[in-house]
Amino acid sequence: MTPNEGGQREQRPTGWRIVFFGTPPFAVPSLEALVAQGENIVGVVTQPDKPAGRGRQTIAPAVKVFAIQHGLPVVQPEKVRGNADFIALLRRWQPDIIVVVAYGKILPREVLEIPPHGCINVHASLLPRYRGAAPIQWALIHGEKETGVSIMLMNEEMDAGPVLLQRSVAIGPDETFGELQERLAHLGAVCLLEALREWHAGTLTPRPQDPSQVTFAPPVSTELGQINWAQPAETIARLVRGLSPSPGAYFFFQGRRVKVYRARSVRSESQVAPPGTVLRVEPELEVACESGVLVLGEIQLEGRRRGTGSEVARGLRWQPGLRLV
Missing domain, CATH: 3.10.25.10 (Formyl transferase, C-terminal domain)
Incomplete structure (x- = not known):
């Protein structure tokens, strides 16, 4: 899916300096959409390479692979919280906004306070339902009939920030996690561009989440x-x-x-x-x-x-x- 599919009209880049945090394949369509739109990606932050598969060979995250292919600067800090060298690098990048898509760690206040226009996150659920690491899996396990994507303004609490934009989709009767994840990854990319444009234009009003409706989606285990x-x-x-x-x-x-x-x-x-x-x-x-x-x-x-x-x-x-x- 290209960045302009799904009803997305042709857009001009915002001109903002953007730092992108993301790791797995789910995050790649969002980064790809930003690149295709001509956004100024000044840095990409992803998790360190990790062993995977039967042979336990070291594998680079999907976001790192895409970033290198497109000539984007990439860093892979072992930790973010309390990492003075990494925080100094972020400040040198001078981001106007940070975009986070399935990075894998909660960002501390020292990161959240750097960009003047905040940090926005692409989350694969209709917040405040299914906060956490595995929202797609738990929506299917619980038999939900619909889910969606939320773009939220991040704070220090996990997935608890005010929502900028949401889009819902019906879940197919036989749809699997892998299939739904791919659909939501592309929907997330479309929603990200829309939210970024409107946030830049000042036409979005952050909507606080209703604490009485909060549910959680912890990591799934074998x-x-x-x-x-x-x-x-x-x-x-x-x-x-x-x-x-x-x-x-x-x-x-x-x-x-x-x-x-x-x-x-x-x-x-x-x-x-x-x-x-x-x-x-x-x-x-x-x-x-x-x-x-x-x-x-x-x-x-x-x-x-x-x-x-x-x-x-x-x-x-x-x-x-x-x-x-």
């Missing part, structure tokens, strides 16, 4: 993904969607992890078998739950290729009546 068949099928299906593709929902077969990428719930008039029982392998893999039936659309046994639930079950010679854990 342990959260273990499926408990003694739950309703709909609950498990939402967990699968909220954690797909990573870190993933899973169960175990003969001590080996089976990751579930896609699943849907099917109503059942009565509990037809104990939870975790394979009911059918063909034409689709169906498993009994506390209530309802879960259809496992796409799964992967540890060490093997990903496939449809039916394909993997046939390869493992699963039969109706098998109990999964």
Whole structure:
């Protein structure tokens, strides 16, 4: 998606000196939009390179890769709070405004007070709901029907600053975390340009968040993904969607992890078998739950290729009546 898609009209750059804080792929469309619009990006701040994957090779953050490709100065401080050298560098950059998109750390007052026009953040929820590190995942796990993007003016409290602009979107009935995250990343880029233009023009009024409506979205863990068949099928299906593709929902077969990428719930008039029982392998893999039936659309046994639930079950010679854990 280009910066002007989604109803965004052609804009002139604000002329502000901008420092961009961001780390994962979710942040790249916003930085790309700023670059495409010709904004003056005087510096990019991202997390340090970290080992990732099975080989634990050191991987650069997606924002760093994009910034280097576009000739933007990049720094990767190990810490921000109390880092005198980093604060001095920020002051030398003389930002008019700081833009933050999924940077990964709360910015201290000594950073927030540097830019005269404040620090604005792109957050993937309809604040004040789902403050925190994993708003997309928890919206799906909780079965929300809509979510969106909020552009807020930052303060020292996590995701608690006044909102400048919000846009909502419906969540698709089978949409996964990965799919929704990509949509919101691009919507966030469009909203960022709109908010930046209006903030520069003085036409936005910050709106305080309603403290009575606050909910939180803490980081998701690998342990959260273990499926408990003694739950309703709909609950498990939402967990699968909220954690797909990573870190993933899973169960175990003969001590080996089976990751579930896609699943849907099917109503059942009565509990037809104990939870975790394979009911059918063909034409689709169906498993009994506390209530309802879960259809496992796409799964992967540890060490093997990903496939449809039916394909993997046939390869493992699963039969109706098998109990999964």
